[in-house]
Amino acid sequence: xxxxxxxxxxMVYQVPKGDSVHALSDISFxxxxxxxxxxLGPSGCGKTTLLNIIAGFLAPTSGSVTxxxxxxxxxxxxxxxxxxxxxxxxxxxxxxxxxxxxxMRGQKASTFQPEVGRLLDVVGLGxxxxxxxxxxxxxxxxxxxxxxxxxxxxxxxxxxxxxxALDALTREKMQGLILNLWNDTGKSIVMVTxxxxxxxxxGDTCFVMAPRPGRIEKVxxxxxxxxALTEDSRKIKNSPEFIExxxxxxxxxxxxxxxxxxxxxx
Amino acid sequence: MIPATAATxxxxxxxxxxxxxxxxxxxxxxFGDAGAxxxxxxxxxxxxLFALLTWYVTTRAWGFPADFKSTVEAGASDREIFRxxxxxxxxxxxxxxxxxSPLTFPSPRDTWNAAVGLFADGYQGITIWTHIxxxxxxxxxxxxxxxxxxxxxxxxxxxxxxxxxxxxPMVEGFRVIPPLALVTxxxxxxxxxxxxxxxxxxxxxxxxxxxxxxxxxxxxxxSKVRAAYALGASKxxxxxxxxxxxxxxxxxxGLRVALGVSWGTLVAAELFGVKQGLGAMIQTAKNFSRLDxxxxxxxxxxxxxxxxxxxxxxxxxxxxxxxxxx
Numbered sequence: 001x002x003x004x005x006x007x008x009x010x011m012v013y014q015v016p017k018g019d020s021v022h023a024l025s026d027i028s029f030x031x032x033x034x035x036x037x038x039x040l041g042p043s044g045c046g047k048t049t050l051l052n053i054i055a056g057f058l059a060p061t062s063g064s065v066t067x068x069x070x071x072x073x074x075x076x077x078x079x080x081x082x083x084x085x086x087x088x089x090x091x092x093x094x095x096x097x098x099x100x101x102x103x104m105r106g107q108k109a110s111t112f113q114p115e116v117g118r119l120l121d122v123v124g125l126g127x128x129x130x131x132x133x134x135x136x137x138x139x140x141x142x143x144x145x146x147x148x149x150x151x152x153x154x155x156x157x158x159x160x161x162x163x164x165a166l167d168a169l170t171r172e173k174m175q176g177l178i179l180n181l182w183n184d185t186g187k188s189i190v191m192v193t194x195x196x197x198x199x200x201x202x203g204d205t206c207f208v209m210a211p212r213p214g215r216i217e218k219v220x221x222x223x224x225x226x227x228a229l230t231e232d233s234r235k236i237k238n239s240p241e242f243i244e245x246x247x248x249x250x251x252x253x254x255x256x257x258x259x260x261x262x263x264x265x266x
Numbered sequence: 267m268i269p270a271t272a273a274t275x276x277x278x279x280x281x282x283x284x285x286x287x288x289x290x291x292x293x294x295x296x297f298g299d300a301g302a303x304x305x306x307x308x309x310x311x312x313x314x315l316f317a318l319l320t321w322y323v324t325t326r327a328w329g330f331p332a333d334f335k336s337t338v339e340a341g342a343s344d345r346e347i348f349r350x351x352x353x354x355x356x357x358x359x360x361x362x363x364x365x366x367s368p369l370t371f372p373s374p375r376d377t378w379n380a381a382v383g384l385f386a387d388g389y390q391g392i393t394i395w396t397h398i399x400x401x402x403x404x405x406x407x408x409x410x411x412x413x414x415x416x417x418x419x420x421x422x423x424x425x426x427x428x429x430x431x432x433x434x435p436m437v438e439g440f441r442v443i444p445p446l447a448l449v450t451x452x453x454x455x456x457x458x459x460x461x462x463x464x465x466x467x468x469x470x471x472x473x474x475x476x477x478x479x480x481x482x483x484x485x486x487x488x489s490k491v492r493a494a495y496a497l498g499a500s501k502x503x504x505x506x507x508x509x510x511x512x513x514x515x516x517x518x519x520g521l522r523v524a525l526g527v528s529w530g531t532l533v534a535a536e537l538f539g540v541k542q543g544l545g546a547m548i549q550t551a552k553n554f555s556r557l558d559x560x561x562x563x564x565x566x567x568x569x570x571x572x573x574x575x576x577x578x579x580x581x582x583x584x585x586x587x588x589x590x591x592x
Contacts, residue, residue, distance in 0.1 A: 057492050077498030087493040090588035091511040101497040104507070134588045152497060 001033025001188050002068025002155050004054065009063035011049055011214070023049045025213035027063070031205070033155075036182050036189045036225055038203030040196060040249065042257045046214025047192045047207075048160055054190060055081050055158050067155060077101055080149030082159040087145060088133045094144050095120070095129035101152035112151070119147040122184075123177065139170035146181065159191040163198065171195075175202060176233065183229050196249050197237060200224055208249055210256055212263075218252070220245065322374050372558040377565065380558035389547055389559065398566060400542035404460065404535065405528045405574075408467025412524060415468070416475025417517060421510070423476065424483025433476075441473035446534040458539025470531040471524035478520020482513020515589050518582045522575055529571050 011024035023046045031037050039047040052058040054065055056075040065072045067079065075081075080101075088097050095116050096103075102112035120126050123143040133141055142162055149157055162178075163171045175198060182189055182202075193199050199206050204225045210217040222245070224236050236242055372380070384394045422429040423437075445466050452469075456462045486509055494508045536545030544563045551559035582589070 055492070055496060057495075075492065075495035077496065079496065081493060081496040083489040083493060086487055087489040089490065089494075089508065089511070091514075091586070100494075100499075100507070104494075104497060104499045104503050132588065148497065158496075 001186060003033050004031040004156065004188065004190075005064075005066045006030070006050075006054070007064050007066075009050070009053060009060045009065060011046065011053065011058070012061045022213035024053075024060070025215050027214075027216060029207070029216065029219075031188060031190070033068075033188055034186045036191070036202055036204050038199035038206045039190065039192045039209060040194075040199045040206060040253070041209030041214075041217075042211055042253050042260060044214075044260065045209040045211040045256075047209050049214065050209075051158055051160055051190060051192050054156075055079055077105070077152040078155045080152055080154040080157050082142070082145045082149055082157065082162045084161045085138065085141065085165045088141055088148070090132070090134050092133070093129065094125065094131050094133060094136070097133060097144055098129075098147045098151050100148060115151060116147075119150055122150070122181070123147045137170075139166050139174060142166065142174060143177070146177070150181070150185070154187065156188040156190065159189065161192055161194060164194060171198075172233070176228075178202060179225060179228055179233075182225075196246055196253070200242060200245055200249070201228055201233060201237065206249075208252060211260060218249075220249075318374055372561045376558045377561045380556075381562045381565075384559065384562055390541075390550055392542055394566075396542050397544055397547050397563075398570070400540075400546075401532055401536070401544040401567075402570060404463055404467060404543060405525070405532060407464050408528050408535075409471050409521075409524060411464070411468045412471030412528075413475050413521070416472040416520075417479045419472075420476040420479025420481075421483055421505070421513070423480040424513070425505070425509070430480075437473055437476055440469075441477070445470045445531040449534050449537050453538045460540065462538055463535040463540055463543075466535040467528050467531055470527050470535075474524040474527060475517070475520050478516045478523075479513055482516030483509050485516065486512045514586045515582075518578060518586065522578050525574050525578065526571065529567055532567070 006027055006029050009024055009027040011022075013021040013023055015021055027050060039050065041047050049058065053060050054072065056072050056079065059073075072079075081087075089100065092100065098116045098119055099109075099112045102115070116129065120129055123146050125140060125143050125147070128136070128140070133144060136144065145162070159178075163174050166174060178189070178191075179202060181187075189202075191199075191202060193202075200220075200222055201224050203220075204222055206220040206222055207216045208218040208220070209215065224242060227236055388394055389397060419429075419433060423433055424430075448466065448469065449462070452462045452466050456465055490508055490512065491504065494504050499507065532543070533545035533548055536543045537549060540546045544567055547563045548560050551557075551563070
């Protein structure tokens with residue numbers, strides 16, 4: 001898998017009334033292929049903006065983003081995106097949603113059909129191919145979204161709070177699924193999440209970002225994702241070392257949130 | 267490459283809701299839930315009966331002349347009445363006027379009798395079915411061209427700010443003009459008969475379809491558009507596979523509104539030189555003071571309108587089964 005290189009990325013939004021918002025300030029990092037990066041931070045810290053720049057949906061004001069040496073200039077099927085919800089195509093069946101990418105590339109049904117069946121099994125939706133997406137629960141819809149992205153065999157999977165709309169139990173199960181997909185496919189994953197626990201468990205690297213201007217405040221290299229592949233994730237989440245990092249990040253984010261609140265009140 | 271990790275998360279894979287069965291949804295929330303607001307047949311019948319009763323009571327209160335009623339009951343057409351009047355010594359033009367002149371609102375029974383007569387003998391030497399079909403065909407042609415021009419223009423307006431800027435003043439300006447105000451001008455431009463009627467019906471529907479299609483595109487969620495691009499779709503593919511299907515609910519709503527407005531424009535559209543059609547029938551009947559014929563035509567228009575709307579709604583459930591379930 002190709003390495004992602006983000007170099008001196010700046011993002012400034014012009015808003016009406018002539019003001020500008022400094023959404024990202026001088027972001028630079030390198031991510032080796034096959035890593036799982038999680039982005040954490042208070043609202044407004046630019047983590048979704050950063051993800052959208054990597055996806056190619058937004059062009060940075062300055063700086064460059066390259067994947068395997070190639071400059072990212074727009075969205076591409078080598079960087080699949082999983083959204084929080086509502087990005088599935090309701091007018092297509094589950095199987096047709098999954099085969100969307102291959103069909104857009106003009107692949108023949110005989111080529112992608114076996115792959116669709118296999119992906120349905122991979123995400124635990126075997127036999128659901130002919131269902132309509134609006135007949136599925138929220139968790140199942142996110143499974144379809146994952147499978148749809150995998151069908152393109154991308155270099156990298158980008159996830160914008162993919163589990164944010166799910167209930168706690170489904171969320172934990174889906175975390176297990178994402179971990180397994182990451183391990184089995186070896187694909188790079190960049191995931192934005194609001195859950196500190198999720199960011200620590202899934203990310204082998206975790207950036208904690210800070211707002212105004214949006215920047216990477218802290219970088220954690222974490223052992224928990226590797227461990228979760230073999231150990232019980234509940235046990236990991238209750239281990240002292242996990243709790244220590246979690247509390248550190250939580251109090252850090254809390255302090256930032258309170259500073260934002262204070263500034264907005266003033 | 268990816269081994270199946272299925273079955274690990276089995277109970278999440280049970281569908282939360284099964285396929286919707288007819289009316290036994292066991293829903294407790296029926297207010298504001300579009301899926302539940304399905305008009306029940308017994309309520310539809312009650313509504314129709316209420317309308318009929320109101321009609322009957324008001325016309326009874328106003329009264330209607332017996333001779334007028336019996337003339338119509340006999341199934342006589344205007345021409346026959348007029349011929350009888352001119353032949354008979356007792357029935358001169360004055361009494362003809364007496365027979366038909368009381369301009370009271372026809373009661374349900376008058377209308378029923380007139381309808382029986384019309385369906386048996388036709389009107390103005392043309393069968394009622396020809397009148398009906400002429401109007402339906404006119405409305406369908408108007409809707410067809412209205413959609414053919416309106417939907418692509420609306421899609422273009424939703425997609426391109428240039429198209430939006432260029433077309434917006436025209437659309438906003440034209441759509442408020444009542445088609446009735448344009449009958450004379452259209453008559454001058456296109457000539458009399460269908461050559462005016464159909465353009466007028468196109469004019470009635472095209473703006474509605476433009477606005478509907480435009481709204482449908484503008485309502486496309488950003489996440490769907492981005493998802494399609496990130497899955498490798500090109501712009502034309504995005505349009506075909508995401509934006510158009512996503513706009514279907516709005517387009518169908520526009521279709522229903524445009525159908526209603528088209529029928530509303532029909533009488534004006536058939537004002538000049540149209541011999542066949544329900545609107546033309548109303549014009550002629552007006553000249554003969556045949557209020558009962560007018561009411562029959564109105565009721566027929568209402569019934570066809572309801573039937574056409576039902577067909578569009580049926581198409582809606584076929585083409586956009588996901589509506590309201592997202």
